[in-house]
Amino acid sequence: MSPSTPLSAHRIPTLPESMYYIPNFISSAEESALLDKIPPNRWTPLAHRRLQAHPTSLHQGHTLLSLFAQTPHQAPNHCLINEYLPGQGIMPHEDGPAYAPLVATISLGSALVLDVYDKTEEGGRGERLGRVLCERGSLLVTEGEAYTATLHGIEGCKVDGDLGPGTVANWELLGDPEAFPDGKNERERRVSLTYRDVLRVAKIGAGILGVGRR
Numbered sequence: 623m624s625p626s627t628p629l630s631a632h633r634i635p636t637l638p639e640s641m642y643y644i645p646n647f648i649s650s651a652e653e654s655a656l657l658d659k660i661p662p663n664r665w666t667p668l669a670h671r672r673l674q675a676h677p678t679s680l681h682q683g684h685t686l687l688s689l690f691a692q693t694p695h696q697a698p699n700h701c702l703i704n705e706y707l708p709g710q711g712i713m714p715h716e717d718g719p720a721y722a723p724l725v726a727t728i729s730l731g732s733a734l735v736l737d738v739y740d741k742t743e744e745g746g747r748g749e750r751l752g753r754v755l756c757e758r759g760s761l762l763v764t765e766g767e768a769y770t771a772t773l774h775g776i777e778g779c780k781v782d783g784d785l786g787p788g789t790v791a792n793w794e795l796l797g798d799p800e801a802f803p804d805g806k807n808e809r810e811r812r813v814s815l816t817y818r819d820v821l822r823v824a825k826i827g828a829g830i831l832g833v834g835r836r
């Protein structure tokens with residue numbers, strides 16, 4: 623995402639405003655370095671994936687910072703790391719109001735498909751609006767109505783099938799569509815880093831230190 627290509631050039635068409643897909647956001651050397659940095663002993667096991675949550679601060683000039691220019695802390699302060707083995711996924715859900723409505727997701731290790739669904743008035747899962755193919759090293763940015771009015775999930779399958787220009791919302795934005803010549807993606811271990819701005823982080827801190835309620 624160089625200054626010569628504005629974020630708007632990466633907007634995923636056909637999905638609510640706005641999701642942006644930036645292929646090759648990091649190099650494979652950076653991908654390996656990030657994977658190596660993830661502490662091996664901090665995983666919380668869940669039924670269908672593992673995760674770890676970390677406070678985070680990004681150094682000035684980090685490319686992700688500019689995305690958060692309008693959020694309350696003007697920077698992400700939290701990074702959730704999810705690991706999915708082939709066959710694992712995450713149920714359709716929304717990320718909710720604890721965060722500023724902006725998520726930046728870096729994909730490491732393997733490509734997979736993230737499904738985006740309409741949110742019903744009751745907050746449930748509506749029709750599927752589109753499929754986003756997240757390649758390794760890519761960045762997916764979700765903000766605005768796409769954050770507040772849709773759900774997202776990852777099917778627990780070993781192979782993503784039926785991939786092509788008519789079935790993948792970000793097909794034209796992919797870095798290497800030729801990597802899926804038969805319309806298939808055999809999943810490998812995929813790790814996602816999701817950066818967010820947690821709104822009430824200061825109050826939570828005060829609560830933990832025991833001074834919040836006095």
Ligand SMILES: O=C(O)CCC(=O)C(=O)O
Pocket residue numbers: 702704712717727736774814816
């Ligand atoms: O792994 C992903 O890309 C999605 C993770 C996610 O939806 C979440 O952590 O809330």
Ligand SMILES: [Fe+2]
Pocket residue numbers: 715716717774
């Ligand atoms: Fe999520």
